[in-house]
Amino acid sequence: MEILGIDEEKVKAISNYKEEDDWVLKYRIDSYKKFCNIMMPSFGPYIDIDFDKIIYYKSNDYNKIENNWDNIDNNIACEFRNLGVVNSEKNLDGLGVQYESEVIYHNMIKELEEKKVIFTSIEDAMKKYPQLVKKYFATIVSNEENKFSALNGAVFSGGSFIYIPPNTKLDRPLHSYFRINSKSMGQFERTLIIVDDNSELHYVEGCTATNYSDSSLHAAVVEIYVGKNSKCRYSTVQNWAHNVYNLVTKRALVEENGIMEWIDGNIGSKVTMKYPSCILKGDNAQGTCITISVANNLQQQDTGARMIHLGKNTKSNIISKSIAKNGGNASYRGKVDIKDKALNSEAIVKCDTLILDELSKSDTYPTNICSNNTSNLEHEATVSKISPDKLFYLMSRGITKEKATELIVLGFIEKFREELPLEYAVELNQLLKNNIKIKKVIKLKIVIK
Amino acid sequence: MLSIKNLSVATKEKEILKNFSIDINDGEIHAVMGPNGTGKSTLSKVILGSNDYIVTSGDITFNNERLNDLTTDERAKRGIFLSFQEPISIEGVTNSEFLRTAINERRDTPIGLYEFIKELDSATSELEMPDGLLHRAINKGASGGERKKNEILQMKLLKPKFIILDELDSGLDIDSLKIVCENINKYLQENPKTSVLIITHYPRILEYIKPKYVHILLNGQIVKTGGYELATEIEKNGYSKINTMDGKLENE
Numbered sequence: 001m002e003i004l005g006i007d008e009e010k011v012k013a014i015s016n017y018k019e020e021d022d023w024v025l026k027y028r029i030d031s032y033k034k035f036c037n038i039m040m041p042s043f044g045p046y047i048d049i050d051f052d053k054i055i056y057y058k059s060n061d062y063n064k065i066e067n068n069w070d071n072i073d074n075n076i077a078c079e080f081r082n083l084g085v086v087n088s089e090k091n092l093d094g095l096g097v098q099y100e101s102e103v104i105y106h107n108m109i110k111e112l113e114e115k116k117v118i119f120t121s122i123e124d125a126m127k128k129y130p131q132l133v134k135k136y137f138a139t140i141v142s143n144e145e146n147k148f149s150a151l152n153g154a155v156f157s158g159g160s161f162i163y164i165p166p167n168t169k170l171d172r173p174l175h176s177y178f179r180i181n182s183k184s185m186g187q188f189e190r191t192l193i194i195v196d197d198n199s200e201l202h203y204v205e206g207c208t209a210t211n212y213s214d215s216s217l218h219a220a221v222v223e224i225y226v227g228k229n230s231k232c233r234y235s236t237v238q239n240w241a242h243n244v245y246n247l248v249t250k251r252a253l254v255e256e257n258g259i260m261e262w263i264d265g266n267i268g269s270k271v272t273m274k275y276p277s278c279i280l281k282g283d284n285a286q287g288t289c290i291t292i293s294v295a296n297n298l299q300q301q302d303t304g305a306r307m308i309h310l311g312k313n314t315k316s317n318i319i320s321k322s323i324a325k326n327g328g329n330a331s332y333r334g335k336v337d338i339k340d341k342a343l344n345s346e347a348i349v350k351c352d353t354l355i356l357d358e359l360s361k362s363d364t365y366p367t368n369i370c371s372n373n374t375s376n377l378e379h380e381a382t383v384s385k386i387s388p389d390k391l392f393y394l395m396s397r398g399i400t401k402e403k404a405t406e407l408i409v410l411g412f413i414e415k416f417r418e419e420l421p422l423e424y425a426v427e428l429n430q431l432l433k434n435n436i437k438i439k440k441v442i443k444l445k446i447v448i449k
Numbered sequence: 450m451l452s453i454k455n456l457s458v459a460t461k462e463k464e465i466l467k468n469f470s471i472d473i474n475d476g477e478i479h480a481v482m483g484p485n486g487t488g489k490s491t492l493s494k495v496i497l498g499s500n501d502y503i504v505t506s507g508d509i510t511f512n513n514e515r516l517n518d519l520t521t522d523e524r525a526k527r528g529i530f531l532s533f534q535e536p537i538s539i540e541g542v543t544n545s546e547f548l549r550t551a552i553n554e555r556r557d558t559p560i561g562l563y564e565f566i567k568e569l570d571s572a573t574s575e576l577e578m579p580d581g582l583l584h585r586a587i588n589k590g591a592s593g594g595e596r597k598k599n600e601i602l603q604m605k606l607l608k609p610k611f612i613i614l615d616e617l618d619s620g621l622d623i624d625s626l627k628i629v630c631e632n633i634n635k636y637l638q639e640n641p642k643t644s645v646l647i648i649t650h651y652p653r654i655l656e657y658i659k660p661k662y663v664h665i666l667l668n669g670q671i672v673k674t675g676g677y678e679l680a681t682e683i684e685k686n687g688y689s690k691i692n693t694m695d696g697k698l699e700n701e
């Protein structure tokens with residue numbers, strides 16, 4: 001089944017096809033109505049999407065999530081082999097893969113099943129664990145939040161559901177991989193992660209899409225609940241093709257003594273608007289967001305983080321590194337809000353921007369509010385260019401200008417690379433190197449004209 | 450090896466070198482001395498093609514190839530190495546990434562990790578440098594003397610044909626200076642065709658690495674050339690007492 005364009009009937013059709021419970025259908029319709037009434041964001045990059053031309057849902061032939069690649073269509077399995085996804089599983093505690101609208105693969109090591117860890121698609125969880133899903137679903141990100149969280153509420157499909165029971169620590173990450181392959185495809189995955197009290201999870205998300213000239217849309221919602229004394233880390237490097245609008249709402253609610261860490265890399269897409277947030281609800285809760293954005297030719301990365309301090313002695317830390325080149329625009333947009341009751345809290349924001357040429361742009365839009373006088377909020381921002389002295393030093397050792405630039409750029413985001421699991425750090429290096437190569441091709445095109 | 454003819458160099462504000470000439474043959478060691486701000490560091494950076502300066506006239510030739518139009522990395526790959534007066538630190542770039550990239554620029558196939566670590570380990574221990582350099586960013590938190598040692602470490606790994614030492618002796622304590630100079634001398638013995646240009650204010654380093662010629666740079670030109678004794682003379686009397694006349698005559 002394929003759903004092109006959107007109206008209430010089409011939303012119902014998706015729900016019917018998925019054989020969902022009534023409460024899910026109601027939520028979808030409510031979300032659709034809100035989507036119709038909410039305006040486009042009043043800030044950030046211009047979004048030029050024709051909502052009638054997007055494919056909102058595309059099923060695959062087998063209505064089943066496999067846990068063995070041999071049972072998956074050979075062409076698709078091959079694609080994921082080439083992407084290195086299949087092979088990465090040996091370093092993980094679990095892997096989930098989504099192709100277009102549906103999750104096609106899910107597998108997890110035996111020990112975790114024994115510990116009652118749940119790692120599946122959101123639809124599967126709604127059917128098998130409705131009480132658990134209902135307790136948290138849409139409580140952290142509401143469908144009134146913004147136009148795209150409403151849209152996600154109406155047509156969400158796929159995404160991960162993770163439940164880590166109390167007193168459970170995972171040794172290795174769980175990983176989900178999302179791929180868009182069709183033209184004009186919209187992907188609307190919905191992820192809900194619950195890390196119950198005294199537990200620990202590292203979740204890694206990866207994504208790619210085939211490049212088309214028509215725009216496609218990725219509007220995901222990620223909700224994370226971090227219980228008392230628990231820790232969750234969510235790492236992702238998005239490398240969407242340069243025709244993708246990536247408009248994502250990600251939020252974590254952190255209880256007493258809990259720790260949430262967002263490690264968020266943005267290299268691909270046409271436009272990204274993404275501000276991972278932490279609501280530090282419990283006393284002593286901590287939130288960290290380390291984000292990098294690379295904006296190349298015709299790309300706009302509007303990224304940052306939000307930290308809302310509600311509990312006492314809460315701590316937040318935002319490190320944002322933006323790189324703009326070839327006329328790209330990489331901007332920081334963030335908010336830190338220390339509420340009046342969040343006594344003795346501490347927030348640090350550090351935004352650094354590296355601009356590689358005269359054509360490129362970067363702006364910072366910070367909102368920093370501190371509503372009590374026992375808390376402390378620090379904001380530091382720098383904008384720099386590649387230092388000619390550094391270039392000269394590296395080149396004086398025989399390193400070409402391109403390679404020297406690459407080393408300096410990679411050095412600039414070292415803090416971020418350090419936080420990624422090794423395999424992803426290697427992948428990230430490769431992505432950034434390819435990005436620098438793209439530059440040469442573009443130059444060449446201009447010369448030919 | 451290196452021949453500079455009538456080189457004039459300026460910044461937007463002023464002229465620094467004026468009709469500067471020097472000839473350095475294979476295996477020769479030359480020293481250049483001169484008061485602060487006369488253009489010694491400028492000379493060393495211009496040889497490597499720094500964009501901070503404008504070459505208004507003259508030629509720099511290295512092994513019969515004109516360097517003027519080559520980029521900095523191309524000149525370095527021809528075998529020129531500069532030990533900087535004030536080596537900078539580079540955030541986030543580890544010595545390992547940096548050195549391997551630089552070494553690989555000179556090879557057809559990339560150096561193996563094991564071979565690289567072996568070479569680095571032996572070079573660091575010969576220089577009596579601490580371990581653990583590999584994963585540290587270039588000169589991160591390093592003292593002045595440590596940075597100088599790191600320059601010579603790079604020299605040892607990159608195996609240049611022509612070495613410029615810009616005030617290597619400043620920042621190094623007496624023992625470290627001795628170790629570093631012994632390393633350089635060992636390299637020169639193993640590679641006897643290597644030439645060296647030593648920029649310094651003090652004769653001490655010249656006691657370790659004996660120059661054939663000592664040149665005095667004043668007002669953008671070499672005004673006098675002599676042997677090692679010229680360095681001690683300057684140490685005693687300073688630059689104001691230099692009889693530049695015969696220097697000029699020699700040059701003309």
Ligand SMILES: Nc1ncnc2c1ncn2[C@@H]1O[C@H](COP(=O)(O)OP(=O)(O)OP(=O)(O)O)[C@@H](O)[C@H]1O
Binds near residue numbers: 483484485486489
């Ligand atoms: N990049 C630059 N831009 C502008 N002026 C410069 C630059 N580099 C050097 N100068 C000027 O040129 C002159 C020569 O500087 P240089 O560093 O070469 O001197 P030096 O002989 O090495 O001195 P020292 O003995 O103190 O190291 C100085 O007056 C300096 O201020």
Ligand SMILES: [Mg+2]
Binds near residue numbers: 489490491534615
């Ligand atoms: Mg100097």
